[in-house]
Amino acid sequence: MSAEAAAQLIPNGCTVGMSGFTGAGYPKAVPKALASRIEKLNEVGERFKINIWTGASTAPELDGELAKVDGINMRLPFQSDPICRAKINDGTMDYIDIHLSEVSQYAWSGFLGKMNIALVEVSGILEDGRLIPSSAIGNNKTWLEQADHIILEVNSGQSSGLEGMHDVYYGTALPPNRKPIMITNPTDRIGEKYLQCDLSKVIAVVETNAPDRNSPFSAPDEVSHRIAGHILDFFKREIEIGRLPPELLPIQSGVGNIPNAVLEGLDAGPFRNLTGFTEVIQDGMLKMLKSGTMTAVSSTAFSLSPAAMQELNDNIDFYRERIILRQQDISNHPELIRRLGVIAMNGLIEADIYGNVNSTHIMGSRMMNGIGGSGDFARNGYLSIFVTPSTAKNGTISAIVPMVSHVDHTEHDVKVVVTEYGLADLRGLSPRQRALKIINNCAHPDFRPRLLDYFERACASGRGMHTPHLLGEALSWHQRYEETGKM
Structure with missing residues (x-):
C-alpha cells in the first residue's frame, strides 16, 4: 500500500520500534507520511504523539519531520537531529539515554512497556517470508519479535549486494537461561543471513526507492x-x-x-x-x-x-x-x-x-x-x-x-x-x-x-x-x- 495508507494504521499514543542506526537503514516514506498526517490533525486542534524506539540516530526524514510537528512523546535510545534535540532540551519531548547494548534487553524484559508496531526498512522479502536486512540491523530483530504489528518498507534503493552480508543471531535469552555467545574472532558467523518475520503480524508493505542519509566528513585538519x-x-x-x-x-x-x-x-x-x-x-x-x-x-x-x-x-x-x-x-x-x-x-x-x-x-x-x-x-x-x-x-x-x-x-x-x-x-x-x-x-x-x-x-x-x-x-x-x- 502507499506510505499514506500505512501511516493511517499507526494510532495515537502507540509505541513504534523503527529501524535505523546512524542514518542507515531507517524507514524513508512512512514517517514523512505520518508527519504530514499529524500536521493536518494539529491544524484542527487534535494532538497526536507516539513513542519512538530505534537502534540509534536516524535522519531528518524521520526524527526531524516528526519532531517538527511535535509528534514524538518519548524518544530512545539515541538521536542526533537538531529539532529533536531542541525539543528534548526545552522539555517538550521526553528522552531516555541508554547504552545501546542494553536496549534489546530492556525491551525483552518489559522495562519500557509494550511495543505496538515495528516499522522496519528491509532490502527485500523472500518467498518464505524471511527478510533481507538493509544497511543497518540495529534492533530490528527485537522489534520484529516484540511488536504486535509490523509495517515493512522494502527499499529497492539499497544495493541488492547487501544480501548475505548480515549475521542475525537467534540464540540470545534472558537470565537465567543465557548461554555463551560463541564469537572468538570478529569474522566468526554464528547466525543467519536473514531476519525472521511472523507474516501474520504484517499489516502493510510499502515500496520505496531512496538512499540513506549520507553526510560528508570534513577533511582532517x-x-x-x-x-x-x-x-x-x-x-x-x-x-x-x-x-x-x-x-x-x-x-x-x-x-x-x-x-x-x-x-x-x-x-x-x-x-x-x-x-x-x-x-x-x-x-x-x-x-x-x-x-x-x-x-x-x-x-x-x-x-x-x-x-x-x-x-x-x-x-x-x-x-x-x-x-x-x-x-x-x-x-x-x-x-x-x-x-x-x-x-x-x-x-x-x-x-x-x-x-x-x-x-x-x-x-x-x-x-x-x-x-x-x-x-x-x-x-x-x-x-x-x-x-x-x-x-x-x-x-x-x-x-x-x-x-x-x-x-x-x-x-x-x-x-x-x-x-x-x-x-x-x-x-x-x-x-x-x-x-x-x-x-x-x-x-x-x-x-x-x-x-x-x-x-x-x-x-x-x-x-x-x-x-x-x-x-x-x-x-x-x-x-x-x-x-x-x-x-
Whole structure:
C-alpha cells in the first residue's frame, strides 16, 4: 500500500520500534507520511504523539519531520537531529539515554512497556517470508519479535549486494537461561543471513526507492592529524613493550571527523592485518579494507559519506566478503568486547582532571546526542581511548575542566585521554597522578596554569588528598561560561 495508507494504521499514543542506526537503514516514506498526517490533525486542534524506539540516530526524514510537528512523546535510545534535540532540551519531548547494548534487553524484559508496531526498512522479502536486512540491523530483530504489528518498507534503493552480508543471531535469552555467545574472532558467523518475520503480524508493505542519509566528513585538519599522530605513537610503544600484538587488537571507532582521521592515520601507518569490531563503519574503515590494511570488520550499520557509499555499492562483492553486519545487542555486547580485547576510540564533550568523561551533556543539563555505544566499549574494552580537541567554541571552552558537569564514563573506565597537545595514559595511576598527567599532557596552554592552580589549591585545602577538590569552585568554570560566554 502507499506510505499514506500505512501511516493511517499507526494510532495515537502507540509505541513504534523503527529501524535505523546512524542514518542507515531507517524507514524513508512512512514517517514523512505520518508527519504530514499529524500536521493536518494539529491544524484542527487534535494532538497526536507516539513513542519512538530505534537502534540509534536516524535522519531528518524521520526524527526531524516528526519532531517538527511535535509528534514524538518519548524518544530512545539515541538521536542526533537538531529539532529533536531542541525539543528534548526545552522539555517538550521526553528522552531516555541508554547504552545501546542494553536496549534489546530492556525491551525483552518489559522495562519500557509494550511495543505496538515495528516499522522496519528491509532490502527485500523472500518467498518464505524471511527478510533481507538493509544497511543497518540495529534492533530490528527485537522489534520484529516484540511488536504486535509490523509495517515493512522494502527499499529497492539499497544495493541488492547487501544480501548475505548480515549475521542475525537467534540464540540470545534472558537470565537465567543465557548461554555463551560463541564469537572468538570478529569474522566468526554464528547466525543467519536473514531476519525472521511472523507474516501474520504484517499489516502493510510499502515500496520505496531512496538512499540513506549520507553526510560528508570534513577533511582532517591539523588538530585531527596531531591527535591521530599521538595515538599512532602510543600504539607503536605498546607493541614495543609487548602489550599489543603487531596487528593490534580489534578496533572500535565512534562516529565523527576526529575518529575518522585516526582511522586514516592507521591506514597510512605501519600496522597491517587489522580487524574491526565496532558498531558503525565509516569512511576510514572502508578505506582500510580497500587498501588491505584491515582484513575484516564486524558492525551493525554504515555511516558513510556519499562518495564512500558509492564506493561500497560499486564494489559490493568485494566488501561483502570482508564485512559482517550484526544486531546491536551482539555488535555492542560486553561479553564479546571483553573477550576480543577491543581497542575502543570515542569522542567526548569534556573530561576532568581525574579522568571522568562527559560525552552527552552541554554544561551539565542540555543533551547533545546520547551515550550511544561508547559506554559499552569503554567499560569492557582492552583499551578505552577518548579523543577531543583541547578547546571548543573558538577557545572559549576548555575540554579539560576541574570537574565534569555530567558523568557518562567514570575514571575507572577511562584509560587514555588524547588532545592535539598530547596523550595521557592513565593506567596504573592514582587520582593525583592522573590529574597531573592530564593537565600537563592534554590541556590547552591557555587553560593549563589555571588547572594546575586549582589542583594545587585543592591539594593544600586539607579536605582530603585522595581526590582533591574545592567544592565551591569545581563547577565554577561552567558557571562562568553561562554568565560571560567564556570559561
